[in-house]
Amino acid sequence: MYIKKILWAVALLGLFIFGIFAYYIYGAMFKPNTAFNNNVAYIYIPTEAKYNEVRSHLEPLLKDINSFDALAKQKKYTTNIKSGKFAINKGMNNNDIINSIRIGKGLEVTTSFNNQNSLEALAGRISIQIEADSTSLLQSMEDELFLKSNGFTNASALGMYLPNSYKFYWNTTAEQFRDKMLYEYKRFWNESRRAKAKALNLSPNEVITLASIVHEESKKKEEQPRVAGVYINRLRIGMPLQADPTLKFAAYQLPKYKTTVIRRVLNVHKEIDSPYNTYKNLGLPPGLIAMPDLSAVNAVLNAEKHNYLYFAADAKRIGYHKFAKTLAQHNNNAREYQRYLSSQGINK
Known part of the structure; x- marks a missing residue:
């Protein structure tokens, strides 16, 4: 009889301990553990991040980081970190959170750019949208072997990056970004566009240079x-x-114009010794002078057929131009605009 009581006591104690353990497991795995008010929060886990770094990103978002630690260790997440952008939904439990941040490459991000006037500016713009830093991006963009093997020069390299919005994983490397942009460039230059460029006696790079x-x-x-x-x-x-x-582009390459804004082109600018001086040199310059919108690229490919040889800014419709077939007519249009600039106090 005494032994039976002991056995019952042991059994009850075991059940009690099991209940505590089960409650602990439930709390660690299935109890909601988010501390933010929005419907979703995002974390960015860098490449080769250690668990402590992930933990520091998660701690402000969770009610109980210690229960997360325990389950993360049990599920071996602490030694199996995945990099990328991940979503944590409000009300998720630890088990859901771990599953959501250890599967695949995470979420894609929309990367966009336009009107970047240099590879340096483009690298800086992209570096705030994906993990790759501006230095690695610039190095990959300027890689001589890559440029040569794909028909680009330092002067024309910017033309490979067509302004638009693109989908990337956040942890995309600099080389992956560059290679995807080359793919998009080749996709843009389909058979139809290449045929239009050929009809103009221009290469794709020359079309983009003219478009700029x-x-x-x-x-x-x-x-x-x-x-x-x-x-x-x-x-x-x-x-x-x-x-x-x-x-203007040629002038801005010179030290004396680096910190100035040229609002009025003068005769002194026409004397600048540069391959980009299209007053002195025939044909197109060596490369684009800025990143053109796709509208300008398509404008070149679908250029209007007419007999105009000249145009000057329209003083009465700012942003538009007056077109002329003769030099005499153009000079009249140009003088009208020069008078407008002078009336506005724009002398340089």
């Missing part, structure tokens, strides 16, 4: 095909492009 000038001349999409048509006409007859944006 068109885009700097006019931001009005409806006007860009007409501006492109003027430059196509000049190229066709061997006339210098005489594009003011190329003079």
